[in-house]
Amino acid sequence: MTAERSNRVSGPDGARGQGDYAAGPLLSIRDLSVAYRTVAGDVRAVDHVSLDLQAGEIVGLVGESGSGKSTLAYGACRLLRPPAVITSGSVRYQGRRMGTPTEILELSPDQLKSMRWREIAIVFQSAMNALNPVLNVADQLTDVIRAHLQVTRTQAAQRAAGLLDLVAIPRARLRSYPHELSGGMRQRVMIAMALATEPEVVIMDEPTTALDVVVQREILGQILELKERLSFAILFITHDLSLLLELADRIAVMYGGQLMEVGTASEVHYEPAHPYTKRLLTSFPSLRGPRRKLTGIPGTPPDLLDPPPGCPFLPRCSDGTEACSRIEVTLARVRTSADPSHLTACPFVLPDGQAGSAGEQATVPAAGQAGAKELSP
C-alpha cells in the first residue's frame, strides 16, 4: 500500500522524501477569497478567510446557508467551477505522507487529480444525489478505489467489502442499489467511499442534515470512532451549532463570507465573543436544563453582491454602533481569553460577564494579529 501511495501522490516536481515535514497544520487556508462572477458584479462568497486544520482535529465550520461555508471548503480543494473564481489567498497542504508542503492553488490539473480523494476526500451533503442510482454499492466503491489506487479488480473488491465493514453495513449490501438503502445507510456508504483511499483530510458537508436525530447520532458516533482509528482530520460543515459544540474540537463561525469567531468548542459555548455567535447560541431550543429565553436573530443575511460597509452582521446586531460600519473585519485575539487562538472579528464586544470599560478595545490588535499569525507556519 505505502509503495503505491507515494508513487501516486508525489507530483512531477520531484520525488518527495519521507519524514521531512515540520509540525505545521495539515491544511492551512490563508486569506482565501472566492467570488462568483455575475452580470451584476462579483458576489464575494468567501472574503479573506484564514483557517487551519491540524492533524487529527475536528474543525467545525458553522454558518447559515449562503454564508460561504461550502464555498470555502470547495474553494480550498479547487472544486468550484466558473463563475466561481478564487481571487486571492493560498491553501497549503502538508500531509504526513507528502513531505514538503504543497500549494493546492498552484497545482496542475494532473497533480490535483492525484491529490484529491487520496489526500483530501469529501462527504457530500445529499447522499441520494451523490450516489449513482444505476450502479450498485460495490461498483461505486471499486470505481473510486481503482481510480485513485493502483490495485487489481480483486483487490479493489476486497477493499470495498472491508470498507462496508468499517461503517457497519452488512457485506450483503454490496449488491444493493442506492434506492434500496435507507438514508442513514446511504450516508454511511458515502463515508466509506470518502475513506476508501485513507485520506488525511475529510471534508464533511452537512453529512447528517437530512437524517433523523437517532440515525444522525449513530453516524456521528461512527465518524468519531473511525477518526480515532484512522486518525484523519475533519472539516465538518453544518448550520447546526448545537451539534458542533458536541462534536468539534474547534469551531469557526462564518457569516456573510467572513469568519466571525474561531475558538475551541468550550470557548464558543461558554465565552462567545462575537455578537453573532452569542445570538446563534440563543436561537436553538434546548431539550435539557431549564427553559431558556430564546431570542433568535431578526433580519436576513447580507446581500453579498452589495455587502454593507464594515461588519456584515451590523444590520442584525443589537450591540452595533456607528463605528461598526467603518471597521475592517479581521480576526484578532480576544483580550480576556487566556487562549491566544480564540479569535473574534468584533473589536468592541467582550464575552459575557467580562465587562470592559467603554471605548476599550475587546481585542488585542497588535498581539492579536501576532496571535493569528502564530498559527501559520
Added chain:
Amino acid sequence: MSSQPADKRQPAPLDLASDLASPAAARGRLVLEAADLSKNFKLGRGQVLRAVRAVSLGLYRGAVVALVGESGSGKSTVARLLAGQLHPSAGQIRLNGTPVEVSGRQAFRRYKSDVQLIFQDPFASLNPVHTVRYHLERPLGLHRGSLSREQVHKEAASLMEQVRLTPADTFLAKYPHELSGGQRQRVSFARALAAEPSVLLADEPVSMLDVSIRLEMLNLLDDLRKRFELALLYITHDIASARYFADEVLVMYAGQIVERGPAEDITQEPAHPYTQLLVSSAPDPDDLGGALRNGARLPGAADGDVDGAAWSGGRAGLAGAAATPAAGACQFSNRCPLAIDRCRAEAPPLLKVSASRAAACWRLDVAAPAVYAGREGGGDITS
C-alpha cells in the same frame, strides 16, 4: 433481555387511556378530532403498509399539539388525512363535533376553509410562475367568495402584514425565486391564513430553514396562533422545538402514538423507551462531546444496526427482514433493549400513567419507574 422476576411478576394493571385529558384542552374548545384513524397503503403482491394505526388526537383552539417522530413514522400521513387529502382506511375525523366525509370537490373546498395545511418545503410549495399576489388572491377568491376585487387586494395586503412581509406591495409583486427561504415560508403561512381557517396543520414548517431563521418563524407561527386562536398541529422531528412550542406532545413510531402528554413532562421525563431514545439522541450542547466521544451506546443501538431496524420498522413489509416485528407485536420491540416475550407477542395499547399522560409500553415499570410510581390512582405495584 428478558429478566425472570419481571416476567413472573404480574404487572399492576394500568388503565387504558380512553378518557385522557389533553393538556391542550385548557386553551380552548375542541375543533378537530381524529378517532382511531388508520391508513393502509396497498403495496402490491398482497402487501399492505400500515402507515397510520389507530391514531386519536384532538386539536383545540389556541393550542399547539406537536406530533414528533422519525421519517417514515407516519406523521405526514396523519397531516394529509386530517387535511382531507387522503381517505382514512378506518376511523373518523370530526370537525366541531360533526363527522367529516370529504368526498367531491365542493365538500373538500368547504372543509379546506376550516383546515389548512402548511407544507415543509417552501421551495416546492409555491408555484414558480406566479407572483405572491396570485398565491394569496386565489385562496381569497375561492374561500371568501363574496369579496369584491378591491377587498381582495386589501385582504392580501393585510395578510402580508400579518406575516410581517412589508412593504406589502413590493412583496406581492415578487415571484417565489426572488424570496429567501424564510420569506417564502411566510408567504405559505399567509396563503394558509387567507381561508380564515380554525385549524392549521403545519408539516415540518421550519425544518428546511436555517437555524437562525427557524426560531423567528416559530415565534411568528405562535403569534398567529394567539391572534387568530388557531388550533395548531405542529409536526416535527425536532423534539426540542416541541418542548418550547407545544402544549401537548404526541410521539409517533411506526404509525402509532407510543407516548403522549404535556410537552415538558414528555421531554424531561420520557417514559416510553422510544421517546427516551429520541430524547437521548438530540444534540446536547452542554455535554461538549462527553457522551458522543466516550462511545456511549444508545438504547436502540444495542443490536447494532439501528438504521436498518428503523427502515424495516418504519416501512414494515418493504424490507421484509426477520427483524420486522410481527403485526400484532409492539413495533418497537426489535429495537427495544427492554423487550420481553410479551412485547413480541402482544402490542401494548396506550396506558394511562397520569390524568393527561399515556404511553404504550408493557415495561413502563422498568423503563420509567418514577413515572410509573407517580401515576395517579395506581394500584399496588407488586414486587
